[in-house]
Amino acid sequence: MSAPVEIGSLLDRGRWTPYQRLLTALAALAVIFDGFDIQILGFAIPSLMKEWGVARPAFGPVLALGLAGMAAGSPFAGYWGDRWGRRPALIGCVALFGLATVATSSVHSVFALAVLRFVTGLGAGGAVPNATAFAAEFAPLRQRAVAVKLTIVCVPLGGMLGGLIAAQVLPALGWRALYQIGGALPLAFAAILWTVLPESPSFLAQRPQRWPALEQLLRRMSRAVPAGSSFEDQRESGSVRRAPIRELLGSRHLRDTVGLWLAFFFCLGAIYLVFGWLPAMLTSQGMDVAGASRGLALYNFGGVLGVFIWAVLMTHLGSRRPLLSGALAAAGTAIAILLVPVQSQGGRELMFAGLALNGLVSNAVQTSMYSLAAHVYPTAVRASGVAYAAAIGRVGGIFSSIFGAAIISAGAGAYWGTLAASMACAFAGLAWVRSHYPALAKENAEAVRPDQERL
Secondary structure, eight states: OOOOEEHHHHHHSSOOOHHHHHHHHHHHHHHHHHHHHHHHHHHHHHHHHHHHTOOGGGGHHHHHHHHHHHHHHHHHHHHHHHHHOHHHHHHHHHHHHHHHHHHHTTOOSHHHHHHHHHHHHHHHHHHHHHHHHHHHHTSOHHHHHHHHHHHHTHHHHHHHHHHHHHHHHHHHHOHHHHHHHHHHHHHHHHHHHHHHOOOOHHHHHTOGGGHHHHHHHHHHTTOOOOTTOOEEOGGGTTOOOSOHHHHHTSTTTHHHHHHHHHHHHHHHHHHHHHHHHHHHHHHHTTOOHHHHHHHHHHHHHHHHHHHHHHHHHHHHHOSHHHHHHHHHHHHHHHHHHHTSOSSSHHHHHHHHHHHHHHHHHHHHHHHHHHHHHHHHSOGGGHHHHHHHHHHHHHHHHHHHHHHHHHHHHTOHHHHHHHHHHHHHHHHHHHHHOOOOOOOHHHHHHHHHHHHHHHO
């Protein structure tokens, strides 16, 4: 009988084939639709206020319920993905937030809007951890951080796409048509995923009855194995089959889990404080609405750029140094922005530059944490590990939604100081994580050493 095929080494040390890149692109597209539907309410609120005669504060609880749905959906869908597979979990979440978005086009009250916003959050919150785990498990170790970050960056890209569509649809067809489009697109994409998306190879390797399907998948990935092969994953040898939350908080993963949860809570809390309240903060300092909108747009554009820069840095340097330096830079730029005089023209341009830089490093850290979480946890609890961390981050976002107005009322010092302190706490959490990505040089040395020992 031939020795089992070690699936971890087969996947980690091979090349990133075009087929694997295609699957990463499909996961990324799912997240683009996720980002669109997460942010669609922000585009529709002005039209809803006018049609329903409702004041803006009435939509605050609706936004918070969306985040609560995401916080609840992340661990549930993560468990679903770990137990029954990434493929059905991801497709189910995309279909759920698509259906909820289409249904929202028919509501006539804030209450109904809030209920469907929560359901949309359930699907949207569950799609990201499963897409992250899926992308991570189809990428070799060297490209894994890039694959995950290319997936996560599609959240703000989805928001940008939504803005472009909303600018055309809202004036001509109204907010209901926007929701119909925003729901129909992911529903159609879910049908495409059902047709073409395979199951994760790491997930298949753990289930002997599905090894024939794994053989076929590996051939498509240019990693052919002999017919009738058996498989093992040495990365999973220490995994214990028990409830995900017990595994995450067990002795093997406790330190990494605590560090990740701390980092996710404060980093996402800071980012949602910007997403939800930055325009209000800038207008309270005397900036016009157009300038405040430009500031938030520059923050987002900086974030997209930062994702790609940190993907390169993490590939060559590992995750520890780039993440820690990024968190410190985010705290430092927040303090620097506080010192800029907004009222003068020169000061305004400096603030815009500071916002772009802060968005670059803050979003780079935030998206990198997803790839770090996907690296820290084994296949058996990977989606759950990412999902619970994301859920903790959403809780931080809920706190930002609830207390953002009070922070702004306390002044610019309180606002930017809160952002700086939050990113400093994220730094502490990331420093506590033990299982960071290795640097590329170290990884190559470890890969070569076993070959040298056999000579």
